[in-house]
Amino acid sequence: xxxxxxxxxxxxxxxxxxxxxxxxxxxxxxxxxxxxxxxxxxxxxxxxxxxxxxxxxxxxxxxxxxxxxxxxxxxxxxxxxxxxxxxxx
Numbered sequence: 001x002x003x004x005x006x007x008x009x010x011x012x013x014x015x016x017x018x019x020x021x022x023x024x025x026x027x028x029x030x031x032x033x034x035x036x037x038x039x040x041x042x043x044x045x046x047x048x049x050x051x052x053x054x055x056x057x058x059x060x061x062x063x064x065x066x067x068x069x070x071x072x073x074x075x076x077x078x079x080x081x082x083x084x085x086x087x088x089x
Contacts, residue, residue: 051075052086 006013051073058069 054073055066055069055075058064058072059066062069064072
């Protein structure tokens with residue numbers, strides 16, 4: 001019974017065997033993709049935190065408003081409302 005199935009589906013069986021699923025390789029690929037995504041997110045969060053710290057430092061050190069500090073740091077105006085609120089925390 002199995003022999004007749006394998007003979008009847010010889011091409012499909014050979015193709016399947018040649019493209020065998022390798023769980024170890026697949027898991028390593030997913031792990032690397034996740035790691036890269038995490039690094040990217042971490043860098044973005046770090047940039048955000050550094051920008052907010054720079055805004056606060058300018059506000060405290062030079063007695064500037066959040067808008068003035070963001071203008072000096074060239075923060076685009078469309079990004080400023082959320083950043084201004086964060087800077088005051």
